[in-house]
Amino acid sequence: MHPPISAHKHPDCYEIMQELEKCHKSGFFNYFLGKCNNLKKDVVQCLSKERLKQQRANQKKKKEKRQNAEISKEDQ
Structure with a gap:
């Protein structure tokens, strides 16, 4: 079963x-x-x-956020 069809949530798959x-x-x-x-x-x-594309993007954001948090910890 696939999720409800909405162009803004699934732009790559909308046509299919x-x-x-x-x-x-x-x-x-x-x-x-x-x-x-x-x-x-x-x-x-x-x-x-x-x-998977969205998951990788979220992982990248989280990694950057962690790095920024570590840098701010070191500055204190």
Whole structure:
């Protein structure tokens, strides 16, 4: 299950998520027979990449914050 579709929260995956929604709404048989499975896999992969990208950015910020805290400790 993927998170709710919102362009501002998932800019890299928004288009793929829209395509998946269209596929699901195109008919029960498409959904039931697995016609949307490839799009679902693409969404999952995209969200995973997006999450890792955000995680790395957060780790970088935290590392910089720690370094600044250590520098200020040494100055005292």
